Amino acid sequence: MSEIVVTGIGVISAVGNNAEENRQALINGKGGISDLSLFETHYAGLRPCGEIKTDTQTLKTSLDANEPEVTRTSLLALYAFLEAISDAGLTQELLSESDTALVGASTVGGMCLTDELYHDANRDSNGSPYLSEYDYASAAIYLQKRFNIGGIVNTINTACSSSANAIMYGARLLKHGFCKRVIAGGADSLAKFTINGFNALHILSPAQCTPFDRDRNGLNLGEGAAFIVLEKEIDAKHKRRYARLTGYGNSNDAFHPSSLSDNGVGPQLAMRQALSVAGLEPDAVDFINAHGTATENNDLVESEAMRQVFGTVPAFMSAKAHTGHTLGAAGALGALYGILGLYHQEVYPAIHFTHPIESTGLVPSEAYRPMSLRNVMANSFGFGGNCSSLIFSAL
Amino acid sequence: MGIFIHKINCISPQQTWGDIDIQTLRAAEENRLYAREPVYDGIPPGILRRMGRAVRMGVGCALPLMKDSSPDGIIIGTSNGGMEDCIKFLNQIMDYEEGMLTPGNFVQSTANATAAQLGLMTANRNYNITHVHRGLAFENALLDAMMWLKENPGHNLLLEGLDEISNYNYNIDYLDGWYKDGNVQNKDLYATETKGTIAGEGAAAFIVNNNREQAIAEVKSVRTIHTNNEADLKSFLRRFLDEQISGEIIDVLVSGENGDSRYAHYYKAVEALLPDSMVVRYKHMFGEFGAGSALALWLACRQGAFPHHSIKRAMPHTAGSILIYNSYKEWQHGFILLKRMDPENS
Structure with missing residues (x-):
């Protein structure tokens, strides 16, 4: 395990169109939650979101992705993918090798096109151009076709922990010799489907979300995509290496379809397993990029689980306050922000935090500061009790 | 393993x-x-x-x-x-x-x-x-x-x-x-x-x-490729067979043939590469769906003879080594290689 390294990163979110823009937003505490201005829904103006302020047509044009069927989810995936492969110096020739793998993740896939899907599924037209693009795998298959990726290609959906599991699966493909390089991550775009779903569950905040705050009032949805390139250290000696991927854990909370158990058994197991795979004691973790959705349930349970696992909880924060909850992309975004912190040896401040949760007293990181970081954990928990944790280590 | x-x-x-x-x-x-x-x-x-x-x-x-x-x-x-x-x-x-x-x-x-x-x-x-x-x-x-x-x-x-x-x-x-x-x-x-x-x-x-004893079957390998190029598919399968069975024959090909005239050529190409194998089909039993190869694996694991209506090409040998091939929506192809265990000898 120790020899898996991150050689490329790519991201698009409500706080920036590339890794450096995202990093500057994190350093400066600049959030991206706003009233919806592009995405049309009854909830525009009522439920702020982490919306990427580039419309779909502009994305298509700038990416030269003019296939009539391409969806916003695929476009966001393409955007982040292009940055990641260019960052890692993966040429077209390398991408089409049989030892290049791609592992994507999505919870919405092409269902971002709610209205078109409604008409196609109920067969009240002759069919839109998007017929083959509604499923979860559509973004990964779009990338596979566009770049002729020659190795294993997969898509994972474990709800909000999907792309953490994509990274874990990618690392394991490398470890078992099923590939020499893997691009892993996820993408989701805003959809009426998820806005209405989370709203019906009464966990969408009518205001800016406030992770780990006593008075938190639900989550903000977001959209985005992030991919990281993983290679073996021996194959990447002459490349820039951001970090090593040393630990991963996956567990099920087995408590409730849409909320976590009081003690956070699943989150604890995922974190402990990641530590065990990495061969680390809890006190070797210097920073946690928490799942921190700002729902009543998640933040209390995650705080409790972190206390159980770490005793003294290391510096932590949740970037959901910046980007919103990007669902299938959230695990990869969280991982990527952890990698950035580790590479630049710095901790980003939490934003929109005022009062700690009374029962835990935990206070997320308060100010930007350079800090010596050895190991960083990124947590992702999803519906259905799917909990995953990743650990990245400094080189 | x-x-x-x-x-x-x-x-x-x-x-x-x-x-x-x-x-x-x-x-x-x-x-x-x-x-x-x-x-x-x-x-x-x-x-x-x-x-x-x-x-x-x-x-x-x-x-x-x-x-x-x-x-x-x-x-x-x-x-x-x-x-x-x-x-x-x-x-x-x-x-x-x-x-x-x-x-x-x-x-x-x-x-x-x-x-x-x-x-x-x-x-x-x-x-x-x-x-x-x-x-x-x-x-x-x-x-x-x-x-x-x-x-x-x-x-x-x-x-x-x-x-x-x-x-x-x-x-x-x-x-x-x-x-x-x-x-x-x-x-x-x-x-x-x-x-x-x-x-x-x-x-x-x-x-x-990973316990061999009392097992029904051993899955030896699974391989996938995305392509709509028949030549690429064939060379992919040839390499896979060379690596996995080097010269031995596959007793049974469980083929995902689905009656779609546009893509029947993939299945024909795979059959042609396995001229000595019995050919069994299953889509007339289960229909077409994304995870259909799971049901093909169930069928391959069953002891005894394949149902008569599933047999496309009969061969005298018993089913030991089995290759499942499934192609989905033109672009995705999966191969699962398994060996049925003889319950008497395990």
Whole structure:
């Protein structure tokens, strides 16, 4: 395990169109939650979101992705993918090798096109151009076709922990010799489907979300995509290496379809397993990029689980306050922000935090500061009790 | 090293559970092969009522295999999960113009609902994952299981593939040209010379570990490729066979041929590379769906003769080594190589 390294990163979110823009937003505490201005829904103006302020047509044009069927989810995936492969110096020739793998993740896939899907599924037209693009795998298959990726290609959906599991699966493909390089991550775009779903569950905040705050009032949805390139250290000696991927854990909370158990058994197991795979004691973790959705349930349970696992909880924060909850992309975004912190040896401040949760007293990181970081954990928990944790280590 | 299959169960359009009878071919209705579902006595009625078809079949198929001991992980492959719930929720959104909605269908619609429900019902907090890579969802789940058992020797996994037919995914795939226009009897599926196939659904579950003793079958390898180039597919298969069996013959090819005239050439090409193999087909039994190769694996694992209606090319040898080949929507191809174990000699 120790020899898996991150050689490329790519991201698009409500706080920036590339890794450096995202990093500057994190350093400066600049959030991206706003009233919806592009995405049309009854909830525009009522439920702020982490919306990427580039419309779909502009994305298509700038990416030269003019296939009539391409969806916003695929476009966001393409955007982040292009940055990641260019960052890692993966040429077209390398991408089409049989030892290049791609592992994507999505919870919405092409269902971002709610209205078109409604008409196609109920067969009240002759069919839109998007017929083959509604499923979860559509973004990964779009990338596979566009770049002729020659190795294993997969898509994972474990709800909000999907792309953490994509990274874990990618690392394991490398470890078992099923590939020499893997691009892993996820993408989701805003959809009426998820806005209405989370709203019906009464966990969408009518205001800016406030992770780990006593008075938190639900989550903000977001959209985005992030991919990281993983290679073996021996194959990447002459490349820039951001970090090593040393630990991963996956567990099920087995408590409730849409909320976590009081003690956070699943989150604890995922974190402990990641530590065990990495061969680390809890006190070797210097920073946690928490799942921190700002729902009543998640933040209390995650705080409790972190206390159980770490005793003294290391510096932590949740970037959901910046980007919103990007669902299938959230695990990869969280991982990527952890990698950035580790590479630049710095901790980003939490934003929109005022009062700690009374029962835990935990206070997320308060100010930007350079800090010596050895190991960083990124947590992702999803519906259905799917909990995953990743650990990245400094080189 | 491969992994070993110890228990199997299958819910499908044919009589694949209870008093299994797959010699009798049950007919499709309007180009759809709906699953024959058992009475799910392992699922509490209150929970059962809230389950969509996919989750119900998935849970109902896997639970009997988990009765004696809870597995150390749950790995599911499904192309769509619960599409019916998904579109029910979508219809609510549209019909009530994003008004006050009930979240039940939304929560049930996530593709991981079957794995989640299995974890929840059996208090199983172990590795839990859902692969959704369209027509290679099950192949990726199988590869995951092979890696996981190598990392965690001595453990058991529940591996399952499942998908449902809903009116909605039928409509979408029909409009996209994947199903036949006229009414076709499933028994005549391979005689048609038109585009499209017939829809199917089902679930097949397996308990796998790395213990050879008493095993039903050994899965030796799984390989996948994305291409619409027949020459690339052939050279991919040649390399795979050279690596895996070097000169020995494959006793049986379990072929995913589906009656779609446009893509029959892939299956012909694979058959041509295996001239000494018996050829068995299954889409006339189960129909076409993303995780269909899971049911092909169930069929391959069954002891005894293949049903007479499934045999395309007969050969005198008994089934030892079996290659499952499935192609989905032109672009995705998966190969699963297994060896049936002789229960007398293991």
